[in-house]
Amino acid sequence: MGLVRRKAEPEQQPQAVSSDDLMRQLDDPDPEVRRVAALGLDGVAEAVDALLDRVAAEDAPTVRDAMLTTLAAHDTDRVAAGLAVHLASDDAELRTAAAEALSSMPISVPALVPRLLEDPDHDVRVMTAMVLADLPHPESLTWLAVMIKDDPHPNVVASAIDALLPSLGPEHTELLERAVRRFPDDPFLRFTVEAALR
Amino acid sequence: MTQTQRKALVVDDAATVRMYHTTLLGDAGFEVQEAANGLEAVEAALATGFDLFVVDVNMPKMNGYTCVETLRSETVGTPAPVVMISTEDRPGDADRAYAAGANLYLVKPVAPERLVRIARLLTSGPGVAA
Numbered sequence: 001m002g003l004v005r006r007k008a009e010p011e012q013q014p015q016a017v018s019s020d021d022l023m024r025q026l027d028d029p030d031p032e033v034r035r036v037a038a039l040g041l042d043g044v045a046e047a048v049d050a051l052l053d054r055v056a057a058e059d060a061p062t063v064r065d066a067m068l069t070t071l072a073a074h075d076t077d078r079v080a081a082g083l084a085v086h087l088a089s090d091d092a093e094l095r096t097a098a099a100e101a102l103s104s105m106p107i108s109v110p111a112l113v114p115r116l117l118e119d120p121d122h123d124v125r126v127m128t129a130m131v132l133a134d135l136p137h138p139e140s141l142t143w144l145a146v147m148i149k150d151d152p153h154p155n156v157v158a159s160a161i162d163a164l165l166p167s168l169g170p171e172h173t174e175l176l177e178r179a180v181r182r183f184p185d186d187p188f189l190r191f192t193v194e195a196a197l198r
Numbered sequence: 199m200t201q202t203q204r205k206a207l208v209v210d211d212a213a214t215v216r217m218y219h220t221t222l223l224g225d226a227g228f229e230v231q232e233a234a235n236g237l238e239a240v241e242a243a244l245a246t247g248f249d250l251f252v253v254d255v256n257m258p259k260m261n262g263y264t265c266v267e268t269l270r271s272e273t274v275g276t277p278a279p280v281v282m283i284s285t286e287d288r289p290g291d292a293d294r295a296y297a298a299g300a301n302l303y304l305v306k307p308v309a310p311e312r313l314v315r316i317a318r319l320l321t322s323g324p325g326v327a328a
Contacts, residue, residue: 090288090289090290090291092255092256092261092262092263092286092294093261093263093264095256096256096257096258096261099256100258122285123285123286123287123288126256126285127256130256154307155285155306155307158212158214158215158306158307159212159285161214162212162213162214162215165213165214186307187307187309187310188215188218188306188307188308189307191214191217191218191221192214192218195214195217195218196214
């Protein structure tokens with residue numbers, strides 16, 4: 001008997017889930033379903049508002065991280081503005097996670113920086129220094145230098161110095177020494193500058 | 199009788215802050231280790247007994263509040279005093295720190311002599327480090 005070619009069985013393909021289904025799953029009681037849905041919405045522009053609406057209220061850190069990863073990948077003005085508001089959050093986990101996400105958005109965040117540098121809340125400006133520390137953008141160091149030179153709050157200046165630390169060069173010496181002169185009674189700032197210049 | 203050297207863990211993602219607090223506590227006679235985030239702090243606390251923790255709030259990987267909660271949880275279970283130091287002076291920050299298990303919440307900048315005085319006061323008992 002000759003060989004009979006059996007009909008190839010169709011491969012088991014995972015069932016495609018629509019974007020609408022994924023957005024509905026963002027409200028599923030199971031955090032793992034929400035996490036997978038958030039990651040599955042990568043690249044889905046229509047999901048941005050749904051994710052932004054939920055990121056602050058999400059209490060499972062893994063789901064929140066997934067939402068922020070998906071949002072940051074969009075790197076649009078809408079996402080940047082939606083995440084920047086969380087730099088002022090009372091939730092330490094949220095404001096730190098938002099800062100981390102923003103620091104991976106070099107296309108949209110630069111347009112926000114001038115406003116963030118002028119934010120009346122010095123805690124927001126401290127978080128901005130955290131964002132700029134890791135933002136891969138050619139102007140990041142310039143903005144940090146502006147913070148060191150002009151910001152009226154010593155904690156912001158110290159945070160900006162810390163952020164600038166890996167890139168410090170002799171060209172920054174005068175900038176740092178001037179910062180110490182602006183806050184002569186701040187021992188931490190003096191220590192920071194002395195350590196930076198060492 | 200010579201007093202055993204107290205061990206402190208300084209936890210902060212900012213290298214300059216770690217250096218500053220390490221220098222202050224080291225000059226005051228503490229043996230100091232450093233951790234750059236809450237996760238590193240928990241790992242260090244599982245490996246070594248500390249008499250004092252100085253912990254920042256905003257840190258990547260694990261923030262200060264979660265770090266302190268973990269230090270106080272059964273996972274680590276340290277009774278050692280925890281001082282949280284942050285740039286944040288929002289309403290509720292101190293309450294959040296105390297709810298997590300901190301003994302004291304201070305807002306930066308903290309005068310050097312104040313930090314040393316507090317560290318000595320909080321570790322003036324028999325000590326808990328292994």
